[in-house]
Amino acid sequence: xxxxxxxxxxxxxxxxxxxxxxxxxxxxxxxxxxxxxxxxxxxxxxxxxxxxxxxxxxxxxxxxxxxxxxxxxxxxxxxxxxxxxxxxxxxxxxxxxxxxxxxxxxxxxxxxxxxxxxxxxxxxxxxxxxxxxxxxxxxxxxxxxxxxxxxxx
Numbered sequence: 001x002x003x004x005x006x007x008x009x010x011x012x013x014x015x016x017x018x019x020x021x022x023x024x025x026x027x028x029x030x031x032x033x034x035x036x037x038x039x040x041x042x043x044x045x046x047x048x049x050x051x052x053x054x055x056x057x058x059x060x061x062x063x064x065x066x067x068x069x070x071x072x073x074x075x076x077x078x079x080x081x082x083x084x085x086x087x088x089x090x091x092x093x094x095x096x097x098x099x100x101x102x103x104x105x106x107x108x109x110x111x112x113x114x115x116x117x118x119x120x121x122x123x124x125x126x127x128x129x130x131x132x133x134x135x136x137x138x139x140x141x142x143x144x145x146x147x148x149x150x151x152x153x
Contacts, residue, residue, distance in 0.1 A: 004028045004069050008037065011067050012060045016041060019059055021052065024082045024092070028075070035075035037064075040082040042096065048081035088147040094123040101150040104130065106143050117150050 009026040016023050016039075024040040041048060041056055057079040064077065088097055097120050106114045118130030118137060128144065130137045 002028050004037075008039075008064070008067070008069050011069075012039065012063065015059050015063060016056055019055060020044075021048075021056060022096075024086075024096075028069075031076075033076065035070065035073065036078060037069075037075050038078040038080055040080050040086075042082055053079040053081070084151060085148055088149070091123070091125070094120065094128065097149065098122070101152075102130065103148050103150045104128070104139060104144055105146045106139070107145045108143060110137075110139065110143070 005026040005028045008028070009023055012026075013023055021041045021043045024042050027036075027038045027040070029036055029038075039056065039060065041052065043052065057077060060079075061077060086093075088094060088102065100120055101117060102120050104116045104118070106116075108114070110116075116130060116132050116137060116139070118132035120128065121131050121136065122129040123141075125141070127138050127140055128147070130139065
């Protein structure tokens with residue numbers, strides 16, 4: 001995360017939380033149309049709507065102008081849902097997904113498998129613990145290439 005992103009996240013978190021949302025990530029990046037500041041939000045129970053994004057955008061737009069995190073350099077402000085297929089990486093992500101069914105892909109096989117689908121039971125800085133078909137499986141986080149919510153069609 002860039003210093004600008006960290007500064008912005010720290011500044012807008014109380015505003016966003018007061019509205020009943022949580023910040024998943026703040027991304028400040030150069031895109032094809034210039035600098036973009038994207039704030040990804042979520043709420044308990046999930047299901048971010050365009051109205052949720054608009055409410056947060058309206059609440060943080062003016063305070064961000066006052067903060068002036070880019071020293072008058074123009075940028076586009078976006079507020080978005082993290083998306084259902086967003087990778088689960090941080091402790092915040094894992095905490096938000098406790099009790100959810102995850103799809104976990106590994107760099108190297110464990111028990112001759114590189115893909116597990118199971119309910120997230122617990123995690124810490126070193127491991128992730130899943131319930132896979134009624135059996136507890138502890139996986140080292142450094143061995144996980146990608147973890148996402150399991151989408152069953």
